[in-house]
Amino acid sequence: QVQLVESGGGLVQAGGSLRLSCAASGRTFSTSAMGWFRQAPGKEREFVSSINGKGTSQYYAHSVKGRFTISRDNAKNTVYLQMNSLKPEDTAVYYCAADVRETWSGVVAENWGQGTQVTVSS
Numbered sequence: 001q002v003q004l005v006e007s008g009g010g011l012v013q014a015g016g017s018l019r020l021s022c023a024a025s026g027r028t029f030s031t032s033a034m035g036w037f038r039q040a041p042g043k044e045r046e047f048v049s050s051i052n053g054k055g056t057s058q059y060y061a062h063s064v065k066g067r068f069t070i071s072r073d074n075a076k077n078t079v080y081l082q083m084n085s086l087k088p089e090d091t092a093v094y095y096c097a098a099d100v101r102e103t104w105s106g107v108v109a110e111n112w113g114q115g116t117q118v119t120v121s122s
Contacts, residue, residue: 009116022096
């Protein structure tokens with residue numbers, strides 16, 4: 001099993017930027033597709049972005065495409081989410097996830113971090 005620890009959340013004004021980090025430990029990191037999900041108050045958790053093990057393919061939800069960038073450093077066992085042009089509707093708890101895959105019902109993951117709060121003020 002893999003352990004995931006997120007950091008980098010906080011309070012930012014609309015139009016600002018934040019960079020989330022997720023440090024992984026427990027097993028081979030480079031073989032796992034990683035991703036970010038988020039959950040806003042009163043809403044279901046939703047997919048934000050994912051990246052394959054080698055870092056050569058990235059996927060984004062339509063709502064964040066062009067504003068967020070996912071990347072990974074396999075030497076540091078870390079995945080990042082650079083968030084630019086933040087909007088109040090991006091406010092949510094952001095969760096790092098490992099073993100991300102797409103199924104007929106949507107994008108799912110096997111392992112989760114504890115989450116980090118991102119709040120965007122208007």
